[in-house]
Amino acid sequence: MPIQIGILGLGTVGTGVVRILQENATDIYTRTQCNLQIKAILDRDLHRERDINGDFLLTDQPEKVLQDPEIDIIVEVMGGIEPARTFILEALQHGKSVVTANKDLIALHGHELLDAANAVGKDLYFEASVGGGIPIIAALKESLAANHITDLLGIINGTTNYILTAMAEQGREYSEVLAEAQQLGYAEADPSSDVDGLDAARKLAILASIAFNSRVALKDVFVEGISKITREDLTYAAELGCTIKLLAIAKHQNEGIEVRVHPAILPLTHPLASVNGVFNAIYVVGDAVGETMFYGRGAGSLPTGSAIVSDIMRIVRNIQSNSTASINCTCYLDLPLKAVSDFHTAFYIRLLVKDEPRVLATLALLFAEANISFASIIQKPRDENQAEIVLVTHPCREGSLQEALDSIKAYSKVLSIDNVIRFENEDQKA
Numbered sequence: 001m002p003i004q005i006g007i008l009g010l011g012t013v014g015t016g017v018v019r020i021l022q023e024n025a026t027d028i029y030t031r032t033q034c035n036l037q038i039k040a041i042l043d044r045d046l047h048r049e050r051d052i053n054g055d056f057l058l059t060d061q062p063e064k065v066l067q068d069p070e071i072d073i074i075v076e077v078m079g080g081i082e083p084a085r086t087f088i089l090e091a092l093q094h095g096k097s098v099v100t101a102n103k104d105l106i107a108l109h110g111h112e113l114l115d116a117a118n119a120v121g122k123d124l125y126f127e128a129s130v131g132g133g134i135p136i137i138a139a140l141k142e143s144l145a146a147n148h149i150t151d152l153l154g155i156i157n158g159t160t161n162y163i164l165t166a167m168a169e170q171g172r173e174y175s176e177v178l179a180e181a182q183q184l185g186y187a188e189a190d191p192s193s194d195v196d197g198l199d200a201a202r203k204l205a206i207l208a209s210i211a212f213n214s215r216v217a218l219k220d221v222f223v224e225g226i227s228k229i230t231r232e233d234l235t236y237a238a239e240l241g242c243t244i245k246l247l248a249i250a251k252h253q254n255e256g257i258e259v260r261v262h263p264a265i266l267p268l269t270h271p272l273a274s275v276n277g278v279f280n281a282i283y284v285v286g287d288a289v290g291e292t293m294f295y296g297r298g299a300g301s302l303p304t305g306s307a308i309v310s311d312i313m314r315i316v317r318n319i320q321s322n323s324t325a326s327i328n329c330t331c332y333l334d335l336p337l338k339a340v341s342d343f344h345t346a347f348y349i350r351l352l353v354k355d356e357p358r359v360l361a362t363l364a365l366l367f368a369e370a371n372i373s374f375a376s377i378i379q380k381p382r383d384e385n386q387a388e389i390v391l392v393t394h395p396c397r398e399g400s401l402q403e404a405l406d407s408i409k410a411y412s413k414v415l416s417i418d419n420v421i422r423f424e425n426e427d428q429k430a
């Protein structure tokens with residue numbers, strides 16, 4: 001008996017799913033011993049030219065997909081919160097398992113949807129919601145399940161990685177590269193969710209919840225985007241043997257878990273430093289396995305479709321073995337969240353100061369009063385009587401850094417504090 005599939009949304013990802021199911025049908029049959037058939041697809045636009053064909057119903061009426069008793073699996077690739085949430089709940093109520101790529105929805109309503117799937121004994125899989133084609137959710141839930149995960153660091157937004165890579169490699173300005181990313185279709189016309197870090201924060205909430213078995217909501221993630229990063233910052237980072245990446249960071253320490261998305265100065269020796277362009281990667285440290293890294297295309301029709309079709313095949317095997325809902329929600333714990341003021345990192349601080357005697361000494365004193373010492377200092381002359389200084393601190397509490405910044409803002413020889421960027425490196429553990 002074939003297993004029938006319904007798809008909600010025939011856009012970039014939906015067409016990728018159709019193509020993979022059709023073009024790789026022989027391999028998929030070999031691996032599942034089952035014919036998978038697309039029965040119906042929902043989309044608002046029934047006439048748009050698409051590079052796919054097939055013997056399925058294309059409809060703009062949701063009930064023709066959601067209520068078809070012959071459909072076993074629903075793939076939600078419409079995006080957005082509503083009506084996607086309602087459609088998934090309805091599909092589960094009609095006894096269908098669900099695959100979705102919708103990180104916005106899973107980050108906000110994952111708990112509710114997984115509970116609904118559990119209640120009816122069906123599967124809800126969402127591998128494609130983080131890292132596109134990179135197998136990270138199954139890796140965390142299954143392949144690394146024997147580990148206590150301590151650190152998860154990700155480059156999980158391709159648009160911002162493309163921008164920062166081009167700025168670093170070609171010495172170009174942020175606004176110019178952003179415009180190019182929009183022309184190339186990497187960045188949306190409104191790029192705020194990517195460049196302000198929200199897209200990465202949603203994905204991090206999903207990953208951290210799974211890695212630490214404790215629910216991390218979107219509001220728990222500290223978020224800072226890349227729009228303040230300049231060509232100068234990337235040049236200084238290179239002088240320090242580092243680069244700058246938008247990192248999604250989740251750590252499980254004795255005091256609790258910390259989850260943050262922000263630009264980070266990363267040593268060139270770190271495995272994530274060489275992840276460039278639109279590529280994504282997730283670096284995971286487990287107590288037994290040690291360091292691991294998962295790398296690949298974080299977006300695109302076929303890469304994202306790859307994750308979705310693999311989830312479909314997982315559900316097919318569950319249906320065949322009558323073991324649905326075997327691994328749904330994994331948030332068994334309720335771990336405390338660390339306060340932002342207790343984050344512990346080294347900092348890069350770029351300042352414009354009056355080029356006069358005792359300025360550096362006073363800065364050192366003001367930082368020392370907050371219990372912070374410098375690891376290195378770069379000074380460059382700017383206009384007449386002005387100097388640009390980059391201070392690199394030893395690792396310190398974020399709360400202490402804020403105290404020091406408040407003091408130096410009040411110091412008359414400091415003309416401007418132009419950027420403050422956190423480091424991410426092994427020394428921070430010291």
Ligand code: NAP
Nearest residue numbers: 009010011012013014043044077078079101102299300304
């Ligand atoms: P897309 O190209 O905009 O496709 C979505 C399709 O669904 C469009 O044809 C859209 O029609 C249709 N649709 C939306 N709401 C509908 C409704 N209420 N009724 C009927 N049709 C509806 O989006 P996508 O890039 O394929 O992304 C789909 C999902 O995958 C999103 O959740 C996204 O976050 C996720 N995702 C995407 C990628 C990627 O590389 N694109 C990667 C990972 C995850 P209209 O065009 O008329 O709105």
Ligand code: HSE
Nearest residue numbers: 156157158159298299
């Ligand atoms: N906008 C995302 C990115 C792709 O730039 O990585 C979809 O998750």
